[in-house]
Amino acid sequence: MSEYTITYIKNENPKEKPQSDQLSFGKYFTDHMFIQDYNPDRGWHNPRIVPYQPLTLDPAAIVFHYGQTVFEGLKAYRTKRDNIQLFRPDKNMERLNRSNDRLCIPQIDEEFAIDAIKHLVHIDQEWVPDAPGTSLYIRPFVISTEPYLGVSPSATYQFIVILSPVGAYYEAGINPVKIAVENQFVRAVQGGTGEAKTAGNYASSLKAQEIVSKEGYAQVLWLDGVEKKYIEEVGSMNVFFKINGEIVTPELNGSILEGVTRNSVIQMLKHWDLPVTERKITMEELYQHYQDGALEEAFGSGTAAVISPIGELAWEGHQMVINESKTGPIAKRLYETLTGIQYGTEDDIFNWTTKVSYK
């Protein structure tokens, strides 16, 4: 049996599936999961699809103490023709390996991982919901499992994929959110782990998020960790601004996560011949444009919401109401086109989707 043969142990006690309208995000998990082990002798080995089950780990496992772990997030969509498809999984696996590199975790085989994900989604295909806006969230992650308290990379790992049916992000159509610019806490800094999708970045963000939620904001907008001037990204989204007809997004600088949606938005805007620029942008500059009436739209981009218009931005006592707190035309067009491609109602001109038809 090759290292690439996936063993399958069927769950003989499948769970009841939740109703579409109860789904929300990341609360329900399907009947199966994928696991693969790593050790220095065999490399990645023993790939298997097994019933969804608890992990059993030594309390000294490195992941609990030193957070050597990375993850990804992507979705499977049920199309109108009742196909199931993934959106750019190659991008997620590329990013997983970049994260692995930063965290001293051995590289995974990207193609094999995509195959494993498809295989798993295929097995749990009945869990892919069909109500509008719903999807199956896919969470691949790697954890360090060696029981050792020295601060050094683990000798052993597990690569795991779990699946969670998720509800429509927008209950009543795409809808702007209120965002607070964060002035006290910092998510990441150049030389740190900001461009990797790793646990510590999110741990660091909990406190800021908790504070602004109480004040009625959906998420925080992070500034750079050095000067606290430059705009970086939103909690789990990259960010775009339409200023005087030009669409601007912060350039990748080592502390921003390179979103798959961000990349898709940029490609789509270019395809539409709309001016899009990746560059540094300060809150100072943004506020100036706002006052001049040049700030026409603001929106976030990410797998969860796809596009999330920003209706209000709070910064140093200023309440910036953008586009009268309504969804702007660019945000709307991007949302409709991207979700159209994901759900198979729009032509996939960039060849971004991959069918889940496991042979």
Added chain:
Amino acid sequence: MSEYTITYIKNENPKEKPQSDQLSFGKYFTDHMFIQDYNPDRGWHNPRIVPYQPLTLDPAAIVFHYGQTVFEGLKAYRTKRDNIQLFRPDKNMERLNRSNDRLCIPQIDEEFAIDAIKHLVHIDQEWVPDAPGTSLYIRPFVISTEPYLGVSPSATYQFIVILSPVGAYYEAGINPVKIAVENQFVRAVQGGTGEAKTAGNYASSLKAQEIVSKEGYAQVLWLDGVEKKYIEEVGSMNVFFKINGEIVTPELNGSILEGVTRNSVIQMLKHWDLPVTERKITMEELYQHYQDGALEEAFGSGTAAVISPIGELAWEGHQMVINESKTGPIAKRLYETLTGIQYGTEDDIFNWTTKVSYK
């Protein structure tokens, strides 16, 4: 039964204890562990000492994905009179709660936690080694256990304590190490999690550590994340420099971990009427003093090594050899006094030790 009654389930299959000379660090674990659960209804409850055993966690548990976890590190020492004692556990529990606060984890009861640690060490007292320089390392930690993929604080937690007998840090007496100043990677930044003892800080450090180890350095010296000018701390130690007779250590600034050993060193130096200053210090300044012949000693302070003299510091192509790569008199005196107090051969003038005599 009160929430404070610790249930005890004895391990009926105790392991064989390793020889003193095989111990090294963090590789062996004792026969028992302490666990306590948290949920919003009951708060911290069900404290228990049970056989050392794997943790069973949902693969969606927040700790695996968003690293909401904190830890501590302290030691139990076997004294000449065959008592077992802890060194300043109150300081570690205070710091654990500061870390908890930063990570949105509910506060623990510090006194009860110290009691639980003593109880656990008492049960596994035969695991406290007696060879010179050996000790029992105590690792309290909190993990977030809720199976939920939303980025928000967990509803449930476990507070766990495991014990690991550790070997003498110095095989042949206190010995200087080579340290490389890190110019590329950053451990922490103000507004981040640097002053908390949380997984992400260590995850972030692995890469830098891996690179310098290959070049023959024991650890890296971190500079501040903003200007990469100011000295912060070593991998798992705070740092002190003797310059022109004055002992200088970087001031606490929000991104440095406040070491218990650092605090003890400062108190001890003051007690000896030696000038000690907590202030900002740049590598530029340090190098200047080195060239002027004013840099007399450099050493790290931390629970693992207590005091670790720095014999060589590599920075931007300069190889700074400090005190001819020998242990300086201040480092030696601190090491002997602190370890003397820890092992009960010196008077505990500050009342830093606590006997483990569980009633």
